[in-house]
Amino acid sequence: MFDGLKKKLSEAVKIFAKKEEKEIKEETKEERREERREEAKEKAERAEAKAEEEKTALPPSQPPRPAPQTKPEEEAHPVPKPQPIESKNEVKEERRGGEKDNKELLKLSLKTKIKGVFTSNITLGDKEIDDFLDNLKLSLLQSDVSFEAAEAFLEDLRGNLKSTKLDSRNIQRNLVDAVRKSLFDILARSRAGIDVNLFVKEKIAVGNTPVKILFLGPNGTGKTTTIAKIAHALKKEGISSVMSASDTFRAAAIEQTEHHATKVGVPVIKSKYGADPASIAFDAIAYAKAHGIQAVLIDSAGRQETNKNLIKEMEKMVRVAQPDITIFVGESTTGNQLSEQVREFAKFMRIDGIILTKLDVDAKGGNAISIAYTTGIPLLYLGTGESYDALVRYTPDFIVDSILPNN
Numbered sequence: 001m002f003d004g005l006k007k008k009l010s011e012a013v014k015i016f017a018k019k020e021e022k023e024i025k026e027e028t029k030e031e032r033r034e035e036r037r038e039e040a041k042e043k044a045e046r047a048e049a050k051a052e053e054e055k056t057a058l059p060p061s062q063p064p065r066p067a068p069q070t071k072p073e074e075e076a077h078p079v080p081k082p083q084p085i086e087s088k089n090e091v092k093e094e095r096r097g098g099e100k101d102n103k104e105l106l107k108l109s110l111k112t113k114i115k116g117v118f119t120s121n122i123t124l125g126d127k128e129i130d131d132f133l134d135n136l137k138l139s140l141l142q143s144d145v146s147f148e149a150a151e152a153f154l155e156d157l158r159g160n161l162k163s164t165k166l167d168s169r170n171i172q173r174n175l176v177d178a179v180r181k182s183l184f185d186i187l188a189r190s191r192a193g194i195d196v197n198l199f200v201k202e203k204i205a206v207g208n209t210p211v212k213i214l215f216l217g218p219n220g221t222g223k224t225t226t227i228a229k230i231a232h233a234l235k236k237e238g239i240s241s242v243m244s245a246s247d248t249f250r251a252a253a254i255e256q257t258e259h260h261a262t263k264v265g266v267p268v269i270k271s272k273y274g275a276d277p278a279s280i281a282f283d284a285i286a287y288a289k290a291h292g293i294q295a296v297l298i299d300s301a302g303r304q305e306t307n308k309n310l311i312k313e314m315e316k317m318v319r320v321a322q323p324d325i326t327i328f329v330g331e332s333t334t335g336n337q338l339s340e341q342v343r344e345f346a347k348f349m350r351i352d353g354i355i356l357t358k359l360d361v362d363a364k365g366g367n368a369i370s371i372a373y374t375t376g377i378p379l380l381y382l383g384t385g386e387s388y389d390a391l392v393r394y395t396p397d398f399i400v401d402s403i404l405p406n407n
Helices: 003-055 072-076 088-119 126-142 147-163 171-188 196-205 222-236 255-263 278-290 308-321 335-348 368-373 396-403
Strands: 210-216 241-244 293-296 325-331 352-357 379-383 391-393
Touching: 003 126, 003 171, 003 396, 126 147, 147 171, 147 222, 147 368, 147 391, 171 368, 196 210, 196 255, 196 325, 210 222, 210 308, 222 241, 222 255, 222 293, 222 352, 222 379, 222 391, 241 255, 241 278, 278 308, 293 308, 325 335, 335 368, 352 368, 368 379
Parallel strands: 210 293, 210 325, 241 293, 325 352, 352 379
Antiparallel strands: 379 391
16 A cells, blocks of 8 residues: 555655765865865974074073162153063064964864764755755656646655755654655645544434435446445444445346345345436335334446446436535556546536545555545545455545654
8 A cells, every 4th residue: 555655755755855964974074174274284384483492592591790880960861761571572472373273163163063064953055955855746646746736746845855954963864754644744735524324323313314425437447346335334333224225227236236246235226227227226216214213325327437327327327316425436456547537527527525546456556546636536535455444544644654653
């Protein structure tokens, strides 16, 4: 599940993090070399200054001579004493002291810079961010994430990376966290979907039964199996249901519906192939009312969305059954074509939610990210296997944790 997208995103993050860590190590080595050069230069200058000092040293001073006797008239008008003149050695020493201070400051700044590489945070530049996002974009598109969803995700991630300081010792973990946040932000933008069990319970509480749920979508998506999964989930909540075998077009569709109804333990209303699907749905609703059954799950034919006869058939079923919820069942392995299918159906009827099936055999996994974003219709459930319990309530957390586990 999500294996392709998980692998590609993880690889993109890992490669970029390794590249950044390598550059930091190279910069650190260069800074250390520079520090050693500065220390060697400073040492050489001190040695040179010491040698020059020894050359220009004055001879030992002579014992002081007795002061001459001054005459009274000279004492009355004393001559000002000359001010001491700084020797060249003193000037050089002062200059060397200033240079020493500068060297110490330079040395300190280098040490601080090196220390910062290991203990402080770094901010990625625009070029680094662009390189990272370009690699991610390719990974997303190759994993069936739609172009619109990929662009929105990358724009959100760009803002996160610009405002985030990465720990130089843990760049990969920080990048994963940033990608997780943006992925969650994109998924959370889609409106919340219906919890079918809760919706049915609320209708029952106010006496509005039977609750009618219409399922539509192309053939081969696992629509009938998904209906059985919903019936199973309702039964576990103590809610009774009946299945309407309204797909009278596909060969063996009625037998398949009967098979699943028997396995789950719910009744099924059927007719012969070629019969009017809307009339079978009508009979199923009447049966539910007569037997106190709380929910009617209506199957439908699954020809292509461009088939005009199918669209007319669906419109008639909506008029007759007046469903409380209409759910589109799509296959995750369809790729970006799924979004087009949903949009086409939505032109002619209200779609309240999407169930994405066969996620367990989807080698890419990007459809789960793009479907709700591109269609504006919320994801409700994810089919993750053949068993009747293999229907997972969709949440952004489930998708994010499946693609980028929060270790």
